[in-house]
Amino acid sequence: MQQIHFYKYQGTGNDFVIMDNRQGQYDWLTNEQVNELCDRRFGIGADGLMLLNKSEDYDFAMKYYNSDGRESSMCGNGGRCLAAFAHKMGVGDGNLYFIAVDGEHEATMDGENWVNLKMQDVDFVEQGPLHYYLNTGSPHFVKYVDDVQAVDVFNEGRQIRYNERFAAEGTNVNFVQPFENGIFVRTYERGVEDETYSCGTGVTAAAITFAGKEEKEYVVPVQTLGGQLEVRFTRTGERTFSNIWLCGPATLVFEGQITIG
Numbered sequence: 001m002q003q004i005h006f007y008k009y010q011g012t013g014n015d016f017v018i019m020d021n022r023q024g025q026y027d028w029l030t031n032e033q034v035n036e037l038c039d040r041r042f043g044i045g046a047d048g049l050m051l052l053n054k055s056e057d058y059d060f061a062m063k064y065y066n067s068d069g070r071e072s073s074m075c076g077n078g079g080r081c082l083a084a085f086a087h088k089m090g091v092g093d094g095n096l097y098f099i100a101v102d103g104e105h106e107a108t109m110d111g112e113n114w115v116n117l118k119m120q121d122v123d124f125v126e127q128g129p130l131h132y133y134l135n136t137g138s139p140h141f142v143k144y145v146d147d148v149q150a151v152d153v154f155n156e157g158r159q160i161r162y163n164e165r166f167a168a169e170g171t172n173v174n175f176v177q178p179f180e181n182g183i184f185v186r187t188y189e190r191g192v193e194d195e196t197y198s199c200g201t202g203v204t205a206a207a208i209t210f211a212g213k214e215e216k217e218y219v220v221p222v223q224t225l226g227g228q229l230e231v232r233f234t235r236t237g238e239r240t241f242s243n244i245w246l247c248g249p250a251t252l253v254f255e256g257q258i259t260i261g
């Protein structure tokens, strides 16, 4: 039996189990145990699990697992929550530099519960008659709809995620509706295999497809089931974007101990 001291965070309803692994005390964690811990009936319950790992060259290193227990690509809301946790643990000075699966990130705190996360540049956006496809640290299929609340996100998202083109690697699927002066985004997440209340890399992808053609800075307010985010970025070319920031709340919900086999 193994004891785990964990912290439960959420960022606009995308929720995570976080463990401080800077001493390597949880290096024994298996994929099956991650899946068990994320189970909403038999475990703590979360969309994903993250380890705060030591790094020689950065304030910390981020390791992210989807709730299916498998290590995944970049998680934007997770990166924001992990930065908030590292800050709570006294890491850095309010500005944090960390390394994740998709490269280096900067995170700045606005108060204890608001994190601005710099995302990787986007150097290509596929545009079809009914969709966009781009990678913001994770792969995202983006589809604009007339009424985002009426979409059967689970079934329609699942159909696209498992279609002939995407079945092997999977993709996240975002349904988008222009909303007030921004957009409303709902997401089916790969590796959760369900709709989540918010998906940071998905919100970032959707906001980029919402930008006009002018090469300038954009600020896009994004509404999700779990709350409001803001995506800031510069269009630098026909299909290229940089200086991309995902900004929003990241909150500690509870802290606890759990024993697993």
Ligand SMILES: N[C@H](CCC[C@H](N)C(=O)O)C(=O)O
Residues within 6 Å of the ligand: 014, 047, 048, 066, 072, 073, 074, 075, 076, 077, 078, 138, 139, 172, 189, 190, 191, 192, 198, 199, 200, 201, 202
């Ligand atoms: N499910 C995603 C990773 C987590 C993305 C999401 N939670 C975010 O905030 O970016 C994938 O496997 O590509």
